[in-house]
Amino acid sequence: MKRIITLIVFAFTVSLSAQSQYEKGMSKAFELWGANKNKEAGQLFERISKAESDNWLPSYYAATIEIIGSFGVKDEVFLKAKLNKAQEFLDKAMIISRDNPEILITQALLNTAYMAFDGQKYGMSMSMKNKGLYSKAFKLAPNNPRVILSKAEADIGAARFFGQSTVPFCKDIKKAIELGKEEKRTIKFYPKFMLKRAEQLLKKCEQK
Structure with missing residues (x-):
C-alpha cells in the first residue's frame, strides 16, 4: 500500500513538473513574441509542440507567427516558404483538434496572406476557400x-x-x-x- 501511494505521488509530481515546464515555455514564447523576437518565439513554440504532441496550441501559435510575418513580404519564394511552414503547423494542429473554429479562421488568415500578396493571382481561389472556412467556423461557434x-x-x-x-x-x-x-x-x-x-x-x- 505504501509503495502504491509512493507511485501515485511520484506520478502526480511528474505531471505537475511537466505542466510547469509547458507553462514556463509558453510564457517565455509569448514574452519573446511581445518583444518582437518573432523568430525566437516561433522556434520555441515549435519545440513545445514537439514535446506536447496532444496539444494544438503550440502549433497554432507557431503557425500564427509565420502567417503574420508574411504580410508585406515582396518576394514570392520567401512568402511561400513562410506560408508552407505555417501550413505544416496548422495541419498538425488540425489533426490534434478537428473542427476547431480557432484553427479554421487562422487557415483563412493564411489564405488572406496569399491574396494580400497578389490579389489577381490568388484572389478568386483563396476567397472561395475562405468563404467555406468562415461558414464552417460560424456554424461551430456562432x-x-x-x-x-x-x-x-x-x-x-x-x-x-x-x-x-x-x-x-x-x-x-x-x-x-x-x-x-x-x-x-x-x-x-x-x-x-x-x-x-x-x-x-x-x-x-x-x-x-
Whole structure:
C-alpha cells in the first residue's frame, strides 16, 4: 500500500513538473513574441509542440507567427516558404483538434496572406476557400468573437476591393466586441480577443 501511494505521488509530481515546464515555455514564447523576437518565439513554440504532441496550441501559435510575418513580404519564394511552414503547423494542429473554429479562421488568415500578396493571382481561389472556412467556423461557434471579427474583416476587405461601403459590417464588429468583453477563457493560453484592435477596426469602419 505504501509503495502504491509512493507511485501515485511520484506520478502526480511528474505531471505537475511537466505542466510547469509547458507553462514556463509558453510564457517565455509569448514574452519573446511581445518583444518582437518573432523568430525566437516561433522556434520555441515549435519545440513545445514537439514535446506536447496532444496539444494544438503550440502549433497554432507557431503557425500564427509565420502567417503574420508574411504580410508585406515582396518576394514570392520567401512568402511561400513562410506560408508552407505555417501550413505544416496548422495541419498538425488540425489533426490534434478537428473542427476547431480557432484553427479554421487562422487557415483563412493564411489564405488572406496569399491574396494580400497578389490579389489577381490568388484572389478568386483563396476567397472561395475562405468563404467555406468562415461558414464552417460560424456554424461551430456562432458566438465566438474571434470568428465574428475575422469574418467581418474579410467582408470589409472584399467591400473595399470592389469599392463598396464597409458600414454594413460595422454591426458585426460591434457584436464581436460585446462578446469579447464577456468572454471567459477556461484554458490557459487559449486565443484571446484583441479588444483594442477590434475597437480600432470599428472606428475605421464607421468612418467609411
